[in-house]
Amino acid sequence: MFSVVEAADDLTVGISFQQMNNPYFIVMKEAFVSAVESIGADYIITDAHHDVAKQVSDIEDMIQRGIDILIINPTDTVGVQAAVELAKAKGIVVIAVDADAAGPRDAYISSENYDAGYQAGKFMAEELNGQGRVAILNGIPADGILDRVNGFKDAISGYPDIAIVDNQNGKQERSTAMTVTENMLQANPDLDAIFSVNDTGGLGCYSAILGSGRDTFMVSIDGHPEAIEAVLDGDIFRATVAQFPRDLIRMALGTSLAKYWGAERVPEDIRVPVKLIDTNTAVGFSW
Structure with missing residues (x-):
């Protein structure tokens, strides 16, 4: 043997x-x-x-x-x-x-990944009571990221009073995502929520929203320890879909x-x- x-x-x-x-x-x-x-x-x-x-x-x-x-x-x-x-x-x-x-x-x-994006979109839509303006903090051109975005879009498509008004690449990196989010917030003063394709970029997004003083909230994907802390801490980072x-x-x-x-x-x-x-x-x- x-x-x-x-x-x-x-x-x-x-x-x-x-x-x-x-x-x-x-x-x-x-x-x-x-x-x-x-x-x-x-x-x-x-x-x-x-x-x-x-x-x-x-x-x-x-x-x-x-x-x-x-x-x-x-x-x-x-x-x-x-x-x-x-x-x-x-x-x-x-x-x-x-x-x-x-x-x-x-x-x-x-x-x-598609389901992760769909769950994130469904949760966001329910938090918005079916109305609002949202943006996507996108990432690298790998199929998993594309699936998350497609799932999110499909979930949002079930709510005709929610509009996706921006879609930019934060490269799944905290510092880049923070800068991209700052730009999105400036370009969209009535932005209600942001979907981030991952938590590392999401944490940069979280910092940008926190620094802006806006009441925009966000949802992300991964289950990152810092994201879990942010979900517990306040009203901005409302959920992450854990892998x-x-x-x-x-x-x-x-x-x-x-x-x-x-x-x-x-x-x-x-x-x-x-x-x-x-x-x-x-x-x-x-x-």
Whole structure:
């Protein structure tokens, strides 16, 4: 009889993150390291810093270093296609996590991103009593972000007296999102609410609204610890739709190992449910 550790002691798993300057991805990284070490495999971790050219270069380097499995968290769904194709040409198992990757990847593990956007939009519409002017604080061109925005728009479309009056890219970064939100508030003096596609950008949005003295409120996505605190603290950051990064990465690794070890049937698209967190459910919540 052989153990999982014995089966994995010559295995190297590479993971490429779109960015690491975000507690969400830090939690994901911690879960990844714990899981990989538990099976005795080697690993390589890279941070693309939201630069698709760097991500492609990082992956090329990992391929040269002999990885057997690539888990990719794309900074640009289409932009990483060449790297995915190269990895597959070398016989490497490729799993996309949190955002999809164009090309012949083996599986995609993500949150229910459309549902997250839809839940955020539905909550916002109910908070507005079905009337108002809202804006979208958008992000990178990855499919998960696009799904969130589409879900939000579809939810809002059910309320004819709510208008989406602005849609700008905060790049999912706190400082950029803060500046973008300040500009949106100046351009739209009657803005009632803002939807942010993620909590890191959402926290920049929160700071901008707080500094403006306006009664605009916001809703976001992730479940970031600071976002949970903000939801509990006051009336501006009213809700975040939580993802579960530990579950995502464990499922990505498990799926990749099943594929690598020859499972005949591996699901190609796995979606992890999300949960709306407002003042009623924020106490005690954490990733």
